[in-house]
Amino acid sequence: MTGTPARRAIPADDSSKRDAAPFLRYYSMMQSYFQYRMRARYRQRQANALLVYAFLLTVTGALAMDSKVSPAVRPVLLGMTFPGAGFLHWASANQVMLASVLCGVGLSLFLVALLLWFATGNVIAPVLAWTGAALLANAPARFGLTATPSDTALPWLIGPAVLMACLFAWLIPGKQAGCTKPSAARCPAITREPIAIPDELSPEMMRRIRLLLDRALQPTRRFDGFEWRDQFQTAAVRYQVNFMAYTLALAQRRYAPAASCHFAEAQQHLLTKIGDRRMWGYWRLENTWGNLRFDGDPVRHQNIMYSGFTALQMAVGGASRLELHHRGKVQLSYGLDQIMALLDRQYRTSPYGLLACEPNWIYPLCNLITMAGVTAVDGRLGTDRWQQLAEPFLASLDREATRRDGSFIAFRSALTGIAPPAPGGIVMQAFPCLFLNALSPERAQEHWWRVRKRLDHGSWQRLFWPVDVGNYGFSRASSYAATAAAAVEMGDTAIAGECLRRLEIECPSREVDGVIHRERASLWAHALEMLARSGAPDGFRQLVERPAHEHGPxxxxxxxxxxxxxxxxxxxxxxxxxxxxxxxxxxxxxxxxxxxxxxxxxxxxxxxxxxxxxxxxxxxxxxxxxxxxxxxxxxxx
CATH class of the missing domain: 2.60.40.1180 (Golgi alpha-mannosidase II)
Known part of the structure; x- marks a missing residue:
């Protein structure tokens, strides 16, 4: 007999099998779910963090209930269950308010320490803030509290409640469960309108690009016109140097490949500047308090915000060796292929498949820029590292750095697997397309489709963050310029033109001594604007794929x-x-x-x-x- 076999009925008296069937189905579904969720490394790290916290709560709770433990230690134990909770041990009678305020202060200091951890990679700060508040709770008299313990156990429930909330959030499907790639039908290609590309720099463009050339061509030890805010976050001077080099390389490639005079000299000056200890001296601090390593070498380990960005700068700028120097003395020297070998080894051994920028903080954008550098070096040196790394890298990008809706996370803690919500607006999704297009044009097109959809239906005032991350001033200059650069690369002239129009309205151009600048815009924003104005559809990808300089006259x-x-x-x-x-x-x-x-x-x-x-x-x-x-x-x- 052919056809579908008859389903075997469960005997009426086999009640145990009938009762077990729903459980088995549920168990099978849960196992499949956990296997899917645990594919991502960040899920494992989050689970480990929850287990560590549960262990901490168990140990502190057990010690607190042990009669042999001194009562004087119990505020410290309570404080280790949750930041600042130790002060609630003294929340008795008329000092409940003061104890609660002190608990809030302890929690606030811990949150500030978390912010410091994110901003500078200082992993020690949160630990010190948490344990410090717990230890201080053992000295109530210093804070105006009497040594009268509370008669309620409610403070001991804070930690378990937080743990259960985190466990519930971890178990339910969320936005950060890995990318579900949209189908091609849902992501139609952006229509690329014909663009009339001029074959020479206009007088206005030359006046704009002079802003970058003036700063690049000054004596190498001088940084006149650069903006010194900090060396840890987005306004770091090294990023100004990097993106000036990218922009000048693109402008030369498009308009003056046979002029090595100003452009080659500018690239050499910028390479010398990026090797200045003032550009990489921060790493000794970050490596110490972030990785607990006392090595100031900014190239050897992690820190792709320096090594990866500089590799791309060298590749497109025609350099072959980076010299790290201080006061005229070379302290370390790396060839371009040496830097690539270090990055290659780290990518192959990284549990995430991605590398950290700040100590133990993974940024998708930094990894895209670094891999653009790997691709550019392949073009320069004839190697094939990107071809070997492409498949695992792009899979890791989907798995570890992309939400279910296809959008990028801003950053993720490599230690805990947590990806906190981050400010920045639409530029956090738009700008990566500039570099993703050099690696995977199809993925870049899909990603840009989602960006374009948000721009078409959302409020630009809300979508564009009103802070210029290049100098922390209050303007949308960097957001407009970065989005315009990505739009030009993706061939979306409508978005690019609108971004530049709004940039002109918010930060009008000013000309002084033949140089055009925008008073409220950062130097980084100026570099990005010129990247947009010098670009063309797939222009940056072509620069990365074939960065070799022309020969001949x-x-x-x-x-x-x-x-x-x-x-x-x-x-x-x-x-x-x-x-x-x-x-x-x-x-x-x-x-x-x-x-x-x-x-x-x-x-x-x-x-x-x-x-x-x-x-x-x-x-x-x-x-x-x-x-x-x-x-x-x-x-x-």
Whole structure:
């Protein structure tokens, strides 16, 4: 007999099997659920944190009930069940209010310590705040309390109640249970409108980019025009240096790949600046209080907010070696491939598949920037590290750093697995697309679709955080600029244009001595704005995939700011240049390299129609600059 076999009926008298069936189904469902949830490393860390807290509550409770334990120790034991709870041991009669206030103060100090832990990686601060409040509760007289214990056990229920609440939150399905990737039908591709891409920098663009060049080309020990707020969070000067380098590399790639003069010198200066001890000295502190390691080397372990960001800077900027120096003396030196080998090993051995920025804090954005650096180094050195790391990295990104709705978390504690809610607004979802597009364009497109959906249906005033994270000032400059940069990369000209329009309204442009700036915008926001203005659809991805610099004729020296390069392109064996004077009329001396040795070149200039390359392929030309000046070097056959 064919077909579906008949289901065997449970005998009427087999009541035990009938009663067990619902339980078995429930048990099977729970096992499947736990197996799914425990795939993520952060779930295991959260479970471990809950177990540690439960163990702490059990031990303190047992000791408190032990008659052999001195009554003087019980406030300390109570204080170890919950931050500040030790003061409630004295909440008797007329001092309930004072004890409650002291408990609130202890809890507040603990919350401040948690904030310090997040901001600086200081894992010691929360432990000290919790245990310190517990120990201080043993000296009630210092705080105006009489040594009369409370006659209620309610304070001992705070810890178990918190544990049960956390356990309940851990058990129920939540937003952070891992990404459920939307189908292609739900994530249609963003329509990329045709963009008229100019082939040279406009006079306005040159005045804007001068803000970055002026700061990059100053003497390497000087940081005039940079914003010094702190070296631990988003306003750190190293990020200003990094993103200036990314922006100048993109601008050169798009408009002047054959001009190594200003751009190459700026990249070298920025690399020297990022190697200055003032840029990486923070790590000795963070490594000490975050990892309990007394090593000040910012490259060797974790800290991808320095090593990963700098690797990308080196790759797109054409550098091969990073020198960490202090007062003119080199203290450590790393080749680009050495940095990559360290990162490669750490990614392969990381339990999360992602690396920490701050000690034991994992940021998806930092990891995306680092992996963009890995990809760029592959393009520079011909290695294939990204191809080997891509699959596990992207799987880890989905599993450990993405919510069920597909949005990124801002950061996660590697120790506890917890991902606290974070401010920042829509930029926390939009900006990562700039770097994700260089790694996985399909995922970037899906992610940008969700961003675009929120922007189309939400209030921009609410979606964009009103704090410029580049200097902590009250403006949306960095949010608008970062979102515009990502929108340009994703080919969404409508969002990019609207972001730049709103940026101009909120932080109007000002021109001083031929340089355009925005008074309330951070330097980081300026760099991001120029990243948007210099970009094109997939422009950053192309820079990352093929960061190698062009060979052939090129402009290798020109005085800055007397000469501003608007265009420099190799065309066959020739060179096409468009130059502008920086200050009125000038007659600068230009130096060219990469020419055919001992060959004459036509210049297209009436008063100097020819120049001759020397045996090294170099040539000099003094040129009268009056407004926009076009120059074309073509070898004489």
């Amino acid at each position: 090129r402009l290798i020296s020109a005085p800055y700011p007397d000469v501003l390069v608007a265009r420099a392109m190799c065309e066959g064996r020739g060179l096409k240049l468009v130059l502008h004077p920086g200050h009125g009329t000038s007659r600068p001396l230009l130096e060219f390299g990469g020419l055919i040795p001992d060959r004459h070149y036509r210049t297209g200039i009436d008063d100097q129609p020819f120049l001759k390359a020397d045996a090294g392929g170099r040539a000099l030309l003094r040129l009268q600059l009056v407004g926009r000046t076009s120059l074309s070097l073509e070898p004489v056959v």
